[in-house]
Amino acid sequence: MENITIKINGMDVSAPAGSTILEAARLAHVEIPTLCFLKDMNEIAACRICTVEINGGKLAASCVYPINPGMEVWTNTPKLRDYRKKTLQLILSNHDRSCLSCVRSGNCELQTLCKELGVDVDDYYDGAKTPSTPDESAAHMVRDNSKCILCRRCSAVCEKVQGIGVIGPNERGFATIIGSAFDMGLGETSCVSCGQCIAVCPTGALYEKSSIDEVAAAIADRSKHVIIQTAPAVRAALGEEFGYSIGTNVEGQMVAALRRLGFDKVFDTNFSADLTIMEEAHEFIDRVQNGGVLPMITSCSPGWIKYCEHYFPDMTENLSSCKSPQQMFGAIAKSYYAEKMGLKPEDIVSVSVMPCTAKKFEIGRDDQDANGSPDVDYSMTTRELARMIKQAGIRFTELPDEEFDTPLGLGTGAAVIFGATGGVMEAALRTAVETLTGEELERPDFADVRGTEGIKEATYRVGDMDVNVAVASGLGNARELLNRVKSGEANYHFIEIMGCPGGCVNGGGQPQQPGFVHNTTDIRALRAKVLYDEDAAKTIRKSHENPAIKELYETYLGEPGSEKAHHLLHTTYVKRRVNEI
Amino acid sequence: MACKTQGVQFNGTKEQEAALKEAIALLKDTKGSLMPIMQKAQEIYGYLPIEVQTMISDETGIPLEKIYGVATFYAQFALQPKGKYQISVCLGTACYVKGSGDIFHKLEEILGITNGECTPDGKFSLDSCRCVGACGLAPVMMVNGDVYGRLTTNDIHDILAKYE
Structure with missing residues (x-):
């Protein structure tokens, strides 16, 4: 597109035709304050904070006003500062x-x-x-x-x-x-x-809704054994609350902080993400071989699950019956782990830290209490954990790196990428391909399903079958993808859907970044890179090779999909309506 | 939270529903058709209760909240049916300075409803309006076609009694 030259604060600035004044100013490193503006999402000039003077005094909202050749813009005059101040006062x-x-x-x-x-x-x-x-x-x-x-x-x-x-x-x-x-x-x-x-x-x-007080009370209760699990995406964003730049992995310091908060054991949802893959890959192979409902759709994201129940109730049979990693973790903690430790399920308080607010809804769903009490008692967001750490006076940035406790703290590279869109699909493919072929993958990378695009498609050779897969994140994209499936326009075997755009790294429970950062930074990609880097650096990158998972099956569950596994690790869904009156 | 669905029982008929669905089918693929659909719905039912707005949402896929947002933005849309006797109180300048605000509050108090609402028995609805062209009689209220002027709050009981 051709460029247009305008003057901003007396400087010549060249920007593509069709740019807004705000965009042109950014190109020239002139910052105009904004408040309501979110790029591609909320461009409605409602708040008037970004108002500038054009062509000698006329006021215009720079977030939506397009540039014209020869336009003169002033962004920081006394008149504007006064105007913005009055707007804020109003x-x-x-x-x-x-x-x-x-x-x-x-x-x-x-x-x-x-x-x-x-x-x-x-x-x-x-x-x-x-x-x-x-x-x-x-x-x-x-x-x-x-x-x-x-x-x-x-x-x-x-x-x-x-x-x-x-x-x-x-x-x-x-x-x-x-x-x-x-x-x-x-x-x-x-x-x-x-x-x-x-x-x-x-x-x-x-x-x-905060669970900080309830969790703190449980920790203070000496009769309770309080354990915590942390979702993969939390380590990729928690640091932002303590001044680290976006895309810093703070796993070690997070573990250290949780120990200092007084949790009896600090575990990793990566463990149960690997377990999810074992069950889900088994379920997928079973559906393919025995004529089950296809495409099978992942069930890790509780926001997506509730969306499916409301908006695609005729497709709940397509959902994997696997509980989410959070819930699988809780079910194993209150059964296998409780037995190992000589504890009763009711003595354990099972807490999670999630990048997610829908997890708070999920813990109260039906059929999420395999051991007679809720699989997970309290689910906190990344933000709540940061608040808890600050309330305890812990100097986060000065903490040493520490390791998760065993055995429920062991996770593979396949598990850590659950936090990014496409991660569950890639992890499942790693296990499904090796299970079906019996051969080891040379490189366990499925790059076509990586990246932050809303909808991704690929076809992979799994055993003697071409498997069509699709990945969607963000529910608008999920709707588009599912409509393609329903119309017969697309034909998939396996679909991963995450409720939030970009997956869990961009979840509703993650640290809040101001509009300016949303508008100028690809937050999702930076946080996702943390997870893919961690995966690449791991020696064990496939769920079925996780030694703690192997032991769990050998000594407790039997096989994936066994009766015991079904009782503990699988769940049911309900059909809802969009408008219920 | 209180849900604004209480009030007069919804008595929509199958014929009304069929008429609305027909109108929606005709309009829904046109861009910007929400307002015409809502106007048509109000023409059919006289007002837009949750039952009607839900039908519009289900048929068009437009979120119920969006429809409600439009319905509450424009004065032309009513969420409550009109009563058998429609009371309008002029809150225009002349009537207002002569105390029509007090008249309005008195009516709210007696009827237990507020602006735009209808009593649960469907008898009276209350609306404020701007200037009925009888400023010389200020403050003024109307019940259906009947105009009552030079009102004081003491007159209200007797006027309402005429319509019992």
Whole structure:
């Protein structure tokens, strides 16, 4: 595309025709503050913070205003600073400013802007406030509209990226409020609990329901044996909460911090990710050989599961019956591990740290309590763990690297890539191919299913059969893929679907990054690289070679798919509707 | 949270449902068809309760919340049916300075409903409006076609009694 030259703050800047002023300014390293803007997702010029002066005084929202030849733009005049400050003051006038006790204090985008733009009087325009009551109806999160600034990022990600649209702006003018239809609580809607709305919220209006106090109380109870499992994606992002750059692997320090928090054993969900592969690969081979329902679709992502139940109830038979790695871990912890340790299931408190908010919903589902008590008692997000570490006064960056405990802390390279889109598929292929051919793969890499694209397809030779696979992440992409399957346009044997775009590394429970970072950085790719690097560096990269898994089958479960394995490691699904009244 | 689904019982008929479905089938593949569909639905049912909005959502695949967002943005859409007796109170400038706000609150108090709502027995609905062209009689309210002017809050009981 041809370039256009404009003047920004007196400098000549050349940018492709069709660029917005904001994009052209970025090319020239001129930063314009933004608040509601999220690239390709929420480009609605609602907040007016990015306003600039063009052609001698006219005001325009730079996030959507296209550049024209000869245009003169000023981005930081006294008039603009005053305008932005007043805009912030108007937002503050209808905002609950209990910042000291707010969950987002310290990483709130509104707070940051007020500081940067020098808002000195926060109650200048105070008057009426739009009435609101916090919505606590969902299992995984709270919506508190008193902290909402109506930027609509949450409704944009929910509707446009996930294709769900259970929250959006209702009413009009000063009464405008983000909510669900007919003021239903989120828990009464077809919300799938993915938490992507929380991940993009600039303020404290959306946050997960915290389990920190319950977990701390369990640790303090000496009669309880408190164990923790950490999902692969957590180590790829937790460091961001402590000042590390995006894409830093903090596995060793995370383990050290968990030990110092007082957990009796620090285990790894990678262990049960390997176990998932054993069961899932077995189930897949069984379905292929015995005429089972195909395509088989992975079942690790509870946001995806709930989506499938609501939006594709006729395809729940396609879902693998395998529990997610989180739940498999809990079921094994309260059976095999409990027996090994001479503990009763009820003496164990099983805690998880997940990059996910839907995991909080998953622990309360039916058929997720194989040993008479919940497989997992508390599921925390990566953000909650960071908060817990800070509350305990642990200096995270100074911690040494430590190793997970055995035996439930042992995982392979196949398991660690579960946290990135395509990872489960690749891990399953590694095991399925070797199981069926009996030969060792020369290089256990299936590169076609890697990468952050929303939908990926490949065909692999598995034994004497060509297996068509597809991978989708983000529920909008999942819908597109499944519609292709239903129309007969595509024919797959095995599909991996993750609820969040990019997979778990970009989950709704991961550290929140400001809009600026979302707009200028490929967060998913940086975090995923951590996992693929860790996989490449592992000596054991296939689930079926995990010695702890081998021992588990030899001494306890028998074979994959055995009756005992079914009782502990498999689950059932329900059929729901989109609109239930 | 309170769900705005209580109130008057929904009494949609099979004929109404068929008419709505026919209208949706005709319109739904056109871009920007949500508003015309909602207008048609209101024409058929007189208002847009959750049952009707859900039908629109199920038939079009448009999220219920999006439909509700549009329904609550535009004054032309009603979530509650109109009563047998439709009360409108003028809150235009002349009536307002003469105390029509108090009249309105009195009606809310007596009927137990607020702006845009209908009593559960379907008898009275209450709306505010802007200027009925009778400023000389301010403050003014209307019940169906009947105009009542120079009102005080003490008049309300007797007026409502006429429609019992």
